[in-house]
Amino acid sequence: MAPTTPDTNQRTAGELLPLVGGAGNITSVAHCMTRLRLGVRDRARVQDDAVRAHPAVLGVVEDGDTYQIVLGPGRAARVTRWFGQLVEAAPGTASGTVPVTADALAERGAALRADRTQRNATPFKRLLRRIAAVFVPLIPALIGCGLIAGLNGLLVNSGRLPGITPALGAMASAFLALLAVFVGVNTAKEFGGTPVIGGAVAAVVVFPGVTEISAFGQRLSPGQGGVLGALGAALLATAIERWCRRWVPESVDVLLTPTLTILLTGLVTVYGLMFVAGEVSSAIGRGADLLLASTGAFAGLVLGGLFLPLVMLGLHQALIPLHTTLIDQQGYTVLLPVLAMAGAGQVGAAIAVFVRLRGNRTIRATIRSALPAGFVGVGEPLIYGVSLPLGRPFVTACVGGAAGGAFVGLFSMLGTKVGSTAIGPSGWALFPLVQGNRGFGVTVAVYGGGLVVGYLAGFLTTYFFGFTSQSLKELNTDPAPDPDPAPEPARA
Numbered sequence: 432m433a434p435t436t437p438d439t440n441q442r443t444a445g446e447l448l449p450l451v452g453g454a455g456n457i458t459s460v461a462h463c464m465t466r467l468r469l470g471v472r473d474r475a476r477v478q479d480d481a482v483r484a485h486p487a488v489l490g491v492v493e494d495g496d497t498y499q500i501v502l503g504p505g506r507a508a509r510v511t512r513w514f515g516q517l518v519e520a521a522p523g524t525a526s527g528t529v530p531v532t533a534d535a536l537a538e539r540g541a542a543l544r545a546d547r548t549q550r551n552a553t554p555f556k557r558l559l560r561r562i563a564a565v566f567v568p569l570i571p572a573l574i575g576c577g578l579i580a581g582l583n584g585l586l587v588n589s590g591r592l593p594g595i596t597p598a599l600g601a602m603a604s605a606f607l608a609l610l611a612v613f614v615g616v617n618t619a620k621e622f623g624g625t626p627v628i629g630g631a632v633a634a635v636v637v638f639p640g641v642t643e644i645s646a647f648g649q650r651l652s653p654g655q656g657g658v659l660g661a662l663g664a665a666l667l668a669t670a671i672e673r674w675c676r677r678w679v680p681e682s683v684d685v686l687l688t689p690t691l692t693i694l695l696t697g698l699v700t701v702y703g704l705m706f707v708a709g710e711v712s713s714a715i716g717r718g719a720d721l722l723l724a725s726t727g728a729f730a731g732l733v734l735g736g737l738f739l740p741l742v743m744l745g746l747h748q749a750l751i752p753l754h755t756t757l758i759d760q761q762g763y764t765v766l767l768p769v770l771a772m773a774g775a776g777q778v779g780a781a782i783a784v785f786v787r788l789r790g791n792r793t794i795r796a797t798i799r800s801a802l803p804a805g806f807v808g809v810g811e812p813l814i815y816g817v818s819l820p821l822g823r824p825f826v827t828a829c830v831g832g833a834a835g836g837a838f839v840g841l842f843s844m845l846g847t848k849v850g851s852t853a854i855g856p857s858g859w860a861l862f863p864l865v866q867g868n869r870g871f872g873v874t875v876a877v878y879g880g881g882l883v884v885g886y887l888a889g890f891l892t893t894y895f896f897g898f899t900s901q902s903l904k905e906l907n908t909d910p911a912p913d914p915d916p917a918p919e920p921a922r923a
Contacts, residue, residue: 440510443510444511444517445517446485447482447514450477450481450485451477451498452473452477454518457518461564461568462507462510464507465489465507466492466501466502466507467499467511467514468499469499470498487502489801490801492811501811501812504856561621564621566752569617569755576602576604576606577852578853578863579599581871583599584871608637609637610755611637612630614658614661614755615631617629618662618666622665625672625689629665629668632667632668632692632696633660633665636654636655636656637654641653641655644701647706655708656706656707656709657756658755659756663704663708664704668693675691713760715756715757716760719753719765723765723848727840727843731769731833731837731841732834732836732837733833734766735769735772735839736829736836737829738770738836739773750770751854754851758853762866764854767861768839768849768878771858772834772838772884773829773835775835775883775886776831776832776835776888777831778802778858778886778889779887780818780825780831780892781828783890784817784818784821788907794817797812801817807860808857808859823896823898823902824893824897827893827896828889831888834885834887834889835884835886835888838884839881846868847867847869847873849867849877849881850866850867851864858882862875865878
């Protein structure tokens with residue numbers, strides 16, 4: 432893949448804008464680690480085939496009310512910035528289209544995705560997506576702080592640069608120490624409240640002075656309840672604020688509404704939410720540790736095997752609050768490395784399809800372009816472009832993920848924890864962020880071993896069981912036209 436430049440990212444944004452209906456069709460612009468996330472007014476104006484055919488696009492995901500264009504790590508944030516500027520500067524712009532011919536597998540994958548999205552658009556799952564949207568903007572900072580924490584740990588253990596390690600420790604820890612405040616701000620923004628008020632009530636959770644307060648017969652401690660307490664406080668504050676906006680006279684709204692919101696929410700937070708959320712957070716930490724310590728191999732098998740369907744539906748982001756809670760509590764999440772094995776199974780399955788379908792140039796070309804993204808944890812192009820439309824390879828990819836998850840879970844049972852200090856990256860991109868209780872080298876070896884097991888299991892099960900004899904015969908032919916057809920013989 433050619434290196435990107437600011438001009439390339441700007442051009443990509445400019446080319447994608449008309450394909451999604453122009454600026455007038457866009458209601459919101461955001462991004463996560465790998466995706467440009469758009470709110471669109473009229474779904475019919477989006478040219479799906481043209482978007483997927485764009486050279487910078489790795490895949491497309493519909494997740495409830497958002498249209499998500501997979502661009503890959505790094506590029507997603509840069510293209511989003513230019514895209515937002517274009518929408519603001521030129522509302523209503525909707526220029527020409529790019530004529531393309533849709534690939535049969537991509538069409539089938541899109542149909543399957545649309546069907547599953549429609550069947551899963553329940554109120555509960557929409558709520559989960561909104562809660563996940565609170566945490567998605569925090570991922571870049573979690574990644575940066577996680578990498579700095581890993582670097583600082585290596586320097587401290589090796590005894591190098593003692594003059595700078597305290598500063599690195601402060602950089603790595605400061606964001607986590609105030610994570611609850613950012614959660615409060617984002618929660619209020621997502622659910623229709625005033626962001627700074629959400630941050631204000633969430634700040635109570637981490638304020639050192641709460642040690643002077645007793646609730647349920649116990650002294651509170653700063654950070655008790657963590658991100659769950661902050662989330663609950665901000666949700667309550669948003670509800671109270673919206674009630675006040677309806678009933679408080681406009682003449683005193685600017686005084687009474689924020690005061691009542693912070694006062695009432697603050698009292699509920701310190702005398703109820705912090706204690707309750709603290710118990711829930713502790714239960715999540717104990718549950719994750721117990722799950723992998725006592726039934727690690729089985730738990731890893733189930734989690735690794737079921738994660739691809741969650742990614743396919745976009746519901747994997749509902750796990751972000753759990754990961755964030757574990758990172759806030761323990762410094763790393765033990766669930767993410769197990770779930771990351773699903774991507775390894777997907778890669779192994781794709782390689783097997785590539786080997787088996789030697790006669791199909793179009794499918795092999797799709798795999799060749801999508802595999803690099805798959806190795807670094809971006810699985811949507813392989814899911815929607817290859818395994819899901821083919822059917823059986825999607826199931827065998829899940830088997831590969833289950834095998835890798837069981838491998839990592841087995842080592843957890845044996846006392847070797849493998850965790851991640853941040854969320855977002857997967858595959859090879861997760862190596863710098865892994866952390867455990869046995870040292871960096873051992874942790875990396877276990878995680879790498881899980882990837883290898885996932886690759887092999889995904890490859891072997893797909894190679895031997897991914898196709899019926901009939902489907903192999905039908906697929907192992909080249910549907911693409913000959914790029915250099917022989918000239919027709921001249922007529923007499």
